Amino acid sequence: MYRPFFNALVYLTALIPGHDIGIAIVILTILVRVLLFPLTHRSLLTQIKMKALEPEINRIKAETKNKSDEGAKKIMELYREHGVSPLMGCLTLFIQLPILIALYQVFWHGISLSGTEFYSFVSPPSFVNSMFLGLIDMGKPSLILAFLAAASQFLQMKLAFPEIPKRGEGFKEEMSRAMAIQSKFVFPLIIFYISTRFPAALALYWTVTNVFATVHESLVRMRARSLTK
Structure with a gap:
């Protein structure tokens, strides 16, 4: 999928005045995020619904503590009743991953005007301006953008995990807690590095x-809260 996104970047660069x-x-x-919006929106709605169902799920688990098969069956019935697909998040990730990897490669390598990856109907620009808004060289590391990338990742994870789950007795509870901590604090540091x-x-x-x-x-969470009032 590298070539389509590479040519899209070339086309946009040629189209923009100054070839920035x-x-x-x-x-x-933004175009890619809009393209993926139906998937990500549905996945987000699924996450919100599953979060809202947690009290009911915990009640079912408590009632069927020694009957795991019966508990799993009741939880799946609860999901079906509320139109929730637990696998939606995984499906969305698998669909997005090849696209994100291709974009990653395109932005990493940049545009080479002497390359052979151009489509016949895409005319490369006469030159490429690597200075974003005349301030930051896209071909070199930038501490400013590194900080913004890490900070924006932290804010997104803070929204997804407003509170770190308390320590639980089970393996699943501990895994959820570890995942929340890593997503909220470790991932932004990795992105910064x-x-x-x-x-x-x-x-x-x-x-x-x-x-x-x-x-x-x-916006989705605000709408969900307004509907529950």
Whole structure:
């Protein structure tokens, strides 16, 4: 999937006055997020519904503590009753992953005007302006964008995990707690480290993606809260 996204970036860069590749990256990232919106929106709604069903699920688990098969059956019936698909998140991830990897490769390698990856109907620009808004070189690491990428990742995870789950007795509870801690604190640090080692194009892509996801999730959660009042 590298070639289609590469040519899309080339086309956008050629189209933009001044051939600012940073602006092209922002536009391409937003277009991809819009393309994936139906999937991500449905996955987000599933997460919110599953969170709302947690008290009922915990009640079922308590009532069927020694009957795991019966408990699992009742939980699946509860999911079906509320139109929830627990596998929706995994399906969304598997569909998005090849696209995200292709974008990652495109933004990492940038545009080479002497390359052989161009489609016949795509005319490359005469030059590529790597200075995003005249301030940040997309071909070199940027501490500013690295910080913005990490900060936006933290804000997104803070929205997804507003509270760290308390320690539980079971393996699943401990795994949920560990995942929440890693997502909220470790992932932003990893993104910051990677962003300081690779071209700023990656950090810009992460930042735009995180901002888009945060705004989307905030609006969906606000609407969900208003409907429950």
